[in-house]
Amino acid sequence: LAVVSLFVSSGLFAHPKPPSISSPPLDQALSVLYSVVPPALNSLIYSLRNKE
Secondary structure, three states: OHHHHHHHHHHHOOOOOOOHHHOOHHHHHHHHHHHHHHHHHHHHHHHHHHHH
């Protein structure tokens, strides 16, 4: 649920903004958040789940 909400929130934040106010550092931070954090969270969630 946490990973899905991260995907949805970053997508909703990135897409509605107009291209005229696009800032490369913000776009880079969103792409890192979108591509690095969910796999890390998935491995953490599965490792915690396997300990039970």
